[in-house]
Amino acid sequence: MGRLVIVSNRAPSVDGAGDSGGLVVALKDALSQQGGLWIGGAPKQSENPADELNFHQRPDFEIALFELEPELYRDYYLGYSNSVLWPALHGRVDLIDVQPHYSAAYRKVARRLARQIARIVTHDGMIWVHDYQLIPLAHELRKLGVTSRIGFFLHIPLPDLQTFKAIPEWQELAGCLADYDLLGLQTQRDLGHLINIFRHTLRGELRPNGNMGINGREVVLGCFPISIDVRGFRQLAVDGAARTAPPSVPRLIGVDRLDYSKGLPQRLLGYETFLSQNPEFCNKVGLLQIAPPTRDDVDAYKAIRSDLEHLAGRINGRFGTIEWTPVQYIHRALPRDDLAVLYRYSRVGLVTPLFDGMNLVAKEYVAAQDEADPGVLILSQFAGAAEEMSDALIINPHDPQDVADAIRTALQMPLAERRQRHGALYSHLEKHDVAHWSAAFLKRLLAIEKADAEWLERFARLEPVSRTG
Numbered sequence: 001m002g003r004l005v006i007v008s009n010r011a012p013s014v015d016g017a018g019d020s021g022g023l024v025v026a027l028k029d030a031l032s033q034q035g036g037l038w039i040g041g042a043p044k045q046s047e048n049p050a051d052e053l054n055f056h057q058r059p060d061f062e063i064a065l066f067e068l069e070p071e072l073y074r075d076y077y078l079g080y081s082n083s084v085l086w087p088a089l090h091g092r093v094d095l096i097d098v099q100p101h102y103s104a105a106y107r108k109v110a111r112r113l114a115r116q117i118a119r120i121v122t123h124d125g126m127i128w129v130h131d132y133q134l135i136p137l138a139h140e141l142r143k144l145g146v147t148s149r150i151g152f153f154l155h156i157p158l159p160d161l162q163t164f165k166a167i168p169e170w171q172e173l174a175g176c177l178a179d180y181d182l183l184g185l186q187t188q189r190d191l192g193h194l195i196n197i198f199r200h201t202l203r204g205e206l207r208p209n210g211n212m213g214i215n216g217r218e219v220v221l222g223c224f225p226i227s228i229d230v231r232g233f234r235q236l237a238v239d240g241a242a243r244t245a246p247p248s249v250p251r252l253i254g255v256d257r258l259d260y261s262k263g264l265p266q267r268l269l270g271y272e273t274f275l276s277q278n279p280e281f282c283n284k285v286g287l288l289q290i291a292p293p294t295r296d297d298v299d300a301y302k303a304i305r306s307d308l309e310h311l312a313g314r315i316n317g318r319f320g321t322i323e324w325t326p327v328q329y330i331h332r333a334l335p336r337d338d339l340a341v342l343y344r345y346s347r348v349g350l351v352t353p354l355f356d357g358m359n360l361v362a363k364e365y366v367a368a369q370d371e372a373d374p375g376v377l378i379l380s381q382f383a384g385a386a387e388e389m390s391d392a393l394i395i396n397p398h399d400p401q402d403v404a405d406a407i408r409t410a411l412q413m414p415l416a417e418r419r420q421r422h423g424a425l426y427s428h429l430e431k432h433d434v435a436h437w438s439a440a441f442l443k444r445l446l447a448i449e450k451a452d453a454e455w456l457e458r459f460a461r462l463e464p465v466s467r468t469g
């Protein structure tokens with residue numbers, strides 16, 4: 001069997017620092033078993049990037065970094081990826097910023113990266129491309145005659161057809177998605193959207209096996225809900241609790257990148273409604289919101305920060321006393337072991353996104369709980385995680401009353417019910433951890449017949465491109 005090649009916008013660090021959590025944990029085993037290679041963006045841009053990958057050998061797998069010029073990186077990453085695709089795929093078409101040079105940079109990066117990858121992959125290899133920054137990669141690789149199996153996993157949500165059509169290049173993107181051998185999505189919801197997009201854009205036909213016939217080929221589709229290292233995270237929380245004392249009042253916790261998709265203002269409005277309707281809880285609970293900055297250079301992110309700070313200030317001004325601050329807001333990232341113990345010591349986990357591919361915070365919160373006295377997860381119906389985690393209190397984040405009622409229910413929930421809900425959630429997560437996720441995807445990719453020669457020839461006739469061009 002050939003080499004496994006992972007491709008993502010950002011590579012893991014060359015020295016292994018920061019591996020804990022996230023994709024590296026998920027893919028390390030598979031990569032080290034197969035002499036794997038991880039191709040990803042270098043941590044820094046370069047004024048004169050080399051037109052080849054820069055290799056580094058780690059003990060567990062090899063890393064190959066690609067470099068981009070600062071301007072190209074800005075237009076590809078902050079521009080097309082995060083000012084067009086991220087808002088559109090999260091259903092926020094009001095926030096998209098369409099600029100012709102953004103889409104040109106996005107295609108250019110995929111073309112350049114494909115050229116660099118095509119020089120090093122073999123026919124029997126497997127390529128697994130991650131996420132929305134690199135959708136056109138398989139298309140570009142096929143144009144260069146690469147015959148390996150190529151799979152793609154979308155970590156963020158896929159919206160319905162009408163929303164998808166707000167992206168000016170929607171037809172082109174749908175075509176690029178159809179050039180993969182395997183397409184993995186987080187949820188059945190998103191899979192349904194993809195099938196509809198293929199039907200309308202490419203006259204795709206759903207086959208009885210659940211795959212899609214498109215232009216005479218079969219594209220394999222699958223739903224692969226991503227997860228975390230459940231036991232490892234639980235252990236972090238147990239170890240942390242042995243070192244730290246619990247808080248003096250029951251705490252509600254929110255942990256999110258400061259992103260407009262996370263429903264942070266809606267969460268605070270729900271909490272404000274709860275405090276105003278339940279004055280007996282004033283002084284007796286506190287909300288800890290940890291929201292580190294992200295993509296600060298994009299205007300929409302500045303706006304969400306100011307909305308959140310305004311609301312936190314309003315609630316603290318309205319309900320706070322000399323002894324009690326209702327909202328504690330921390331605008332920075334914390335180490336994972338600190339987060340784990342903060343979750344464990346929080347009576348309520350508040351996860352209220354307006355649209356989210358999965359939401360790993362929901363899974364971390366459950367994994368970190370003490371099974372003898374667990375807290376309660378309040379989870380938005382719009383988080384991908386809600387498909388698997390129906391034993392959480394499922395809410396509509398747009399309705400402050402629903403959020404407020406759930407907070408009250410969670411704080412008053414008897415121990416037996418908390419244990420029953422947590423037990424059901426935890427035992428599901430334990431079986432469906434991140435190792436299960438990556439194994440399921442790779443098994444499907446491995447089972448696919450090699451890309452068919454006739455189809456590749458058709459590609460070559462359409463757009464002859466040299467591997468070194």
Ligand code: ADP
Nearest residue numbers: 255256257290291292332333334358359360361
């Ligand atoms: P997204 O990928 O959109 O950020 P997820 O909930 O799926 O959302 O994943 C977020 C990850 O980032 C989680 O693993 C979470 O622990 C981590 N994270 C979020 N906020 C912080 C923070 N303040 N400090 C450290 N890690 C954080």
